[in-house]
Amino acid sequence: MKGTHSLHRALVGAFSKAATAGPSRSIARALPSTTVSRHSFSNLPNFAAPATRARIAPPARLFITSSRCSQGRYEEYTDVPEGYTKPQSSRSQRPWYKSPATLILGFIPIFTFGLGYWQIKRLKWKVSLIEELEDKLSRDPLRLPRNINMDVLPEFDFRLVLVKGTFDHSRTMFVGPRVRDGVIGYHVVVPFRRSEGGGMVLVNRGFVDEKKILGQGEGRRLKDEAIVDGQTEFVTLLPRIYPPNAFTPKNVPEKGSWFHVNPAQMAEWVSGKAGVEALGLTDKEDHYTPSAGVAESVKGMLNGKGGRESERVLPVYLEEVFDGNVGEAATKVAQGIPVGRAATIELRNQHAVYAATWFSLSACTAVMFGLLVRRGRG
Known part of the structure; x- marks a missing residue:
């Protein structure tokens, strides 16, 4: 045994x-x-x-x-015993060029380079525009004709215009608020009666400190020493009007709140306020031709009540030019007298900086992409 x-x-x-x-x-x-x-x-x-x-x-x-x-027999067990680790089969890894990180990093240099090239084109356009406007400013001031054709008026933007006549301060509008040299204030827009006739125009006399403005809301007015009485002659600039952005509030004429310049809306408001009636019916010599953009506003003027035809206001917007120095401008602001704009081009030109930024980003991401490709192949 x-x-x-x-x-x-x-x-x-x-x-x-x-x-x-x-x-x-x-x-x-x-x-x-x-x-x-x-x-x-x-x-x-x-x-x-x-x-x-x-x-x-x-x-x-x-x-x-x-x-x-x-018992005289043996048996094959197919079950994996407890504690036994079965070797894992190696899976085929994704190719390096199909990785999402590689694809994204390869797209960024191309995209940013395209943005840099687009900024170069914008730079050339902006430089050409500034040269064109500076050429217009260098020309002698012109006078507005009695009969203004609104269709051709935009061709004379940034031209100096010599006007002669009187202000109507009873219909002054304050546009703002605005900031000048750290001072909060408003731009003073006043209807101007031309001595040659043909309808009034809107003139922006310039910036005034809000603390020097008398009254509230629609009843606001300038101090007596800031009001220009009698006939005057001065140089203005015909600016280019840009539409407001999405964050600018809408104008509320009934409350005297003007947040942006809208010549058509302003002309319609002050004309109705003056009581214009039968615009153009009594003046046979005036062949005023409104453009499509202000046609509706002029129709609104035609529906005014009472008043004289000579009190109508055309949707022509001018800005008074101030040729003094910084000290004179500061003195006027302290006295509550409006200070006009300088006869210069005020267009931002940052396209060269933007182009350099995009090209730098394109170069950096291209280097990163090259290193990633090299590591993937290795």
Whole structure:
């Protein structure tokens, strides 16, 4: 009995060695010749050596117990035992050129370079525009004709205009608030009656400190020393009117709130306020031709009530020119006297800075993209 148990342990060890050696080895070959003989198999009850060469499964899948061997058979276990880690198959990685980071980083240099090129084109356009406007400013001032053709008026923007006549301060409008040299104030827009006739125009007399304005709302007015009485002659500038941005509030004429310059709206308001009636019916010599942009405003003037035809206000907007120095301007502001604009071009030209910014960003991202490609290939 003791010999039987020893032989049993030897057989179990032989099966284990055969399993480790590989599936092509037989159990008989794995057994040591000095330990087990052919005669030993015949003396074992209920246990027989395999008649043919046994195929042993891989080590990770073959487990033989002593109870199975004692009954004369072995079994292949297909379940993974507890604590055994199955080797993972290596997945194929995504190519470096298909990575989202690579695609985005490759697109940024192209996009920013295009923006830089666009800013260069804008720079050339802005320089050309400034040269054109400076050429207009260098010309001698012109006089407004009695009959103003609104269709051709935009062709004379940034031209100096000499006007002569009187102000109507009873219909003064304050546009703002605005800031000048750290002082908060308003621009004073006053109807101007031309001495040659043909209808009044709107003249922006310039900036005035809000603390020097008397009254509130629609009843605001300038100080007496700031009011120009009698006939006067001075140089103005015909500016280019730009539409307000989305953040600028709408004008409220009923409350005297003017946040941006709108010549058509202003002319309609002050003309109705003066009580204009039958515009153009009493003056046969005036062949005023409104453009499409102000046609509706002029129609509104025609519907006014009462008054004189000579009090009508045309949607022509001029800005008074101030040719003094900074000290004189500060003195006028302190006295509450409006200070006009300088006869200069006030157009921002930052396109060169923008172009340099975009080109620099394009160069930096291009270098980063090159390093990423080099690392991906390596």
